[in-house]
Amino acid sequence: GAVVSQHPSRVICKSGTSVKIECRSLDFQATTMFWYRQFPKQSLMLMATSNEGSKATYEQGVEKDKFLINHASLTLSTLTVTSAHPEDSSFYICSAWTSGGAGETQYFGPGTRLLVL
């Protein structure tokens, strides 16, 4: 099946620094990618929808200037957490959407665990 990778899988950073997370679709092209965050013992919450070559669409309450999303190609989207603070510590998951013979399907990356000290 389709594979989505994320890098890094874990990152620890100091408060005030920026962290970039990459999401790649390895064997298919994804015109749309999604970014989610998952707090401990909670469900996934959609942060933003990223379309290749255009600006991301952010969900209500998500700061676009803090969570910068770039979708420069059909196989890569990046999420940069700028000036990270401890409350940004979370599990960030991307997904890539594709439509094909089996219909529309989203494939999820393994997630990136961010810890801000």
Added chain:
Amino acid sequence: AQSVTQLDSHVSVSEGTPVLLRCNYSSSYSPSLFWYVQHPNKGLQLLLKYTSAATLVKGINGFEAEFKKSETSFHLTKPSAHMSDAAEYFCVGRTSYGKLTFGQGTILTVHP
């Protein structure tokens, strides 16, 4: 707007006994519904999806779910639980062009 509600935050079963994970949805239109499983430190894996072709949907690893419009439910079942089924399960609705809404999740524990 569409919402998805998982009725149980935790379900505990013995190995070899049936599994039932409950999910209700609310939608003003015919939804697309999914069940995903998340094992610790692993990515979400699609178990099955309903897209109106058939109300009883069979998925991987022996799981299946039945879409019941009259009850607005999409419960996940498996006849016989296996230890490897222990994980967190998410019922998910698709609201629009690829956009998903996740239920709160149900943690399944399987006892020997």
